[in-house]
Every structure is written in structure tokens, then in C-alpha cells.
Amino acid sequence: MAYRWWQELPPAAGSFVMATGIVSVGLHLTGFEAVSWIFLALAAVIWVLLAVDFGSRLLWNRDRWSAEADTPPALTAVAATTVLGTRLALLGLNELGVALLVLATAVWPILLSAVMRHWQRGMPGAAFLVCVSTQGLAVLAATLALEDGRRWLMSAALICFCLGLLLYVAAFSHFDLPQIWTGSGDQWVATGALAIxxxxxxxxxxxxxxTGLPHNVIQVTTLIVLGLNMIGYGVLLLAEAIRPRPHYDIRRWATVFPLGMTAVATYSTGSAIHVDALRTVGTILLAVAVGxxxxxxxxxxxxxxxFHPQHAH
Structure with missing residues (x-):
């Protein structure tokens, strides 16, 4: 039987959609609309393939679905859906954004509980996807609230935001710190979670x-998290320079995602608090992410x- 690579993609392939989608968002924010559309189209096509594969395994290969659902990379299904939904919402396609939010919200508790039941000490960077997926819901809900005035969605986003921060702390307590020096790409999710x-x-x-105190608390918390994100970005970049890992690994898309997310988070924070310097830094970091x-x-x-797994060693 002919090998069909699109039917054998592992859960970690969702990080490709996450990386491509957030780069599309960044290009949109900085005015490179035509290029942004190319990235959006590519992310959407791969998302559809993954969604079909996810559904087919759930219906006809339940054993494999259950085995994969227990692993942190399974949560890329939620994160990728929210990133794509956010980009569509920024285009004004709010109905599609809402549909993807509903879908992601329905899948999130199932995968989150499955993953956390199998947590252990010494986890790779993919453990932080518990935070990324939750904050993805916050970002998409807040984007829809800002785009079409659904105020209740902003309250839901705040709940997810707070929960996501708690999940980050939980993930960090299980993270294997030497992965910073030895990881194959997904160690970057540690800072990508802070970025989102x-x-x-x-x-x-x-x-x-x-307004008032609640607004100030949110703003200060955001700046603290962004600062921690920048520190983590610098540490991981230094580790890459000291111990280069040039070979291709699908987990490298989990490196590109934090690069793009850090750029977008910096740019968006600069816009939110009206600091042009942050917007400039975000634009520079976006160029790094695109590269x-x-x-x-x-x-x-x-x-x-x-495309030819028989060549694998």
C-alpha cells in the first residue's frame, strides 16, 4: 500500500499550524498582508488535514487515539485551533472564529485531563502545552470580544488567563531543566507558554x-509575564548557540511557535499600553521568527x- 504521509502525522504536527498561524498573525499586525495570507492558507490546509486525521482515529482507530491523547503534544490540537481562529477573527470572520472556539473548548478538557493524569517528573518542554492550550482559549475569546463586542467572552478569557498561569507553574514543577541544553526543539514551549x-x-x-485596580493588576501582570518571557527567550537562545542542534526534528516547529508568539505578544503589549518601543522590538522579533x-x-x-519514512535510521 502506498505510504500517505498526511495520514501518519504525529500529534506534534499541530505545532506546525501553531507556528505558521502565529507568524501569519504577526505579519498581519505589521502590515504585510499579502504574505500573511500565504501563511494563513498553509496553516489552514494543514489544520484541515490534522482535523480529519484526528476524527478518523477517534472513530476507527480508538486505541491509537487514546494512546496519543495521553501525551502533551495532543494539546497542540487545541492550541492550533485557537491560533487559527484568532487569525480568522482578525480578518473579521467572527462566525468561523466562534466555531473554532467552541470546537477547541469542547476538546480542551478531554485532552487536558488525559494529559495531566499521566504527568510525571522530568517532562519535556511539551508539558507546557497545558498552559499554551488554555491561554489559546483566552486569546481567541478576548480577540472575539474585542472584534464584535461580546463582553462575556472577555470575562471567560480572564478566567482562562488566570488558569493558564496556574498551569504554567504546575508544568514548570514537572519540567526537566536539562532539556534547555539537550532538547530537540520543544524546550522552547517553556517560553512560548509565557509569550501566549x-x-x-x-x-x-x-x-x-x-478600570482602576483590576485594569492595573492585569497590565502589571502582563508586563511581568512578558519580561519573564524575554528572559526565557534569551536563555534558550544562548543554549542553542552553545550547543547547536542543527538536525531537523518535527519538534523544531515548537521552537518556531515561541519565536513568533514572543514577537506578537511584544507587539500587542506595546499597542495595548501605547509604548512604541515594544512595537518596534516586536517587529524585529517577527523578522527573526520568519527567518x-x-x-x-x-x-x-x-x-x-x-515523506519516505523507510529512510529513517
């Missing part, structure tokens, strides 16, 4: 229903095992 938390916080800061995406995509296309 900061993005959610920036959206909440833009809301109109909170990282292109390098990883070329590595994907030139890797012999991508």
Missing part, C-alpha cells in the same frame, strides 16, 4: 469593562524521512 500568556494579558488590557520558519521549512523539505 502575555498576549492574552495584552488583549485583556485592551478591554473596556475593567526561523523559513529555515525549518527548508529543513522539513530536505529531510529524507519526511
Amino acid at each position: 500568556s502575555a498576549l492574552a494579558g495584552s488583549k485583556l488590557t485592551m478591554a473596556q469593562q475593567w 526561523g520558519w523559513l529555515l525549518t521549512f527548508v529543513a522539513l523539505l530536505t529531510d529524507r524521512t519526511t
Whole structure:
């Protein structure tokens, strides 16, 4: 039987949609609309393939679905859906955004509980996807609230934001710190989770229903999280420079996602609190993310095992 690579994608493939989708968001925010559409189209196509594969395994290969649902990469299904929904909402396609929010919200508790039941000490960076998926719901809900005035969604976003921060602490307590030096790409999710938390916080800061102390607490929390994100970004970048890992691994898309998310979070926070310097830094970081995406995509296309697994060692 002919090998169909699109039917054998592992759960970690969702990080490709996350990385491509957030780069599309960043390009949209910085005015590169035509290029942003290309990234959006690519993310949407792969999301559809993954969604069909997810559904077919659930219906006809339940054993494999259950085995994969217990692993942290399964939560990329939620995160990828929220990133795609956020980009569509920014286009004004709010109905599609709402549909994806409903879908992600329905799947999130099932996968989250399955993953956390199987947590253990010494987890890889993918453990932080419990935070990323939850904050993805916050970002999409807040974006829809800002786009079409559904105020109750902003309250839901605040709940997810707070829960996501708690889940970050829980994930950090299970994270294997040496992964910073030895990980194959997903160690970057440790800072990507902070980045998407900061993005959610920036959206909440833009809301109109909170003033005074609540607004100040959200804003200060967002700036603290963004600062921690920048520190983590720098540490991981230094680790990559000291111990380069140039070979292609599908987990490298979990590196590109934090690069793009840090750029978007920085830019969005600058817009929320009216600090042009942060917007400038965000634009520079977006150029880094685009470069990282292109390098990883070329590595994907030139890797012999991508479409011909019989060449794998």
C-alpha cells in the first residue's frame, strides 16, 4: 500500500499550524498582508488535514487515539485551533472564529485531563502545552470580544488567563531543566507558554469593562509575564548557540511557535499600553521568527524521512 504521509502525522504536527498561524498573525499586525495570507492558507490546509486525521482515529482507530491523547503534544490540537481562529477573527470572520472556539473548548478538557493524569517528573518542554492550550482559549475569546463586542467572552478569557498561569507553574514543577541544553526543539514551549500568556494579558488590557485596580493588576501582570518571557527567550537562545542542534526534528516547529508568539505578544503589549518601543522590538522579533520558519521549512523539505519514512535510521 502506498505510504500517505498526511495520514501518519504525529500529534506534534499541530505545532506546525501553531507556528505558521502565529507568524501569519504577526505579519498581519505589521502590515504585510499579502504574505500573511500565504501563511494563513498553509496553516489552514494543514489544520484541515490534522482535523480529519484526528476524527478518523477517534472513530476507527480508538486505541491509537487514546494512546496519543495521553501525551502533551495532543494539546497542540487545541492550541492550533485557537491560533487559527484568532487569525480568522482578525480578518473579521467572527462566525468561523466562534466555531473554532467552541470546537477547541469542547476538546480542551478531554485532552487536558488525559494529559495531566499521566504527568510525571522530568517532562519535556511539551508539558507546557497545558498552559499554551488554555491561554489559546483566552486569546481567541478576548480577540472575539474585542472584534464584535461580546463582553462575556472577555470575562471567560480572564478566567482562562488566570488558569493558564496556574498551569504554567504546575508544568514548570514537572519540567526537566536539562532539556534547555539537550532538547530537540520543544524546550522552547517553556517560553512560548509565557509569550501566549502575555498576549492574552495584552488583549485583556485592551478591554473596556475593567478600570482602576483590576485594569492595573492585569497590565502589571502582563508586563511581568512578558519580561519573564524575554528572559526565557534569551536563555534558550544562548543554549542553542552553545550547543547547536542543527538536525531537523518535527519538534523544531515548537521552537518556531515561541519565536513568533514572543514577537506578537511584544507587539500587542506595546499597542495595548501605547509604548512604541515594544512595537518596534516586536517587529524585529517577527523578522527573526520568519527567518526561523523559513529555515525549518527548508529543513522539513530536505529531510529524507519526511515523506519516505523507510529512510529513517
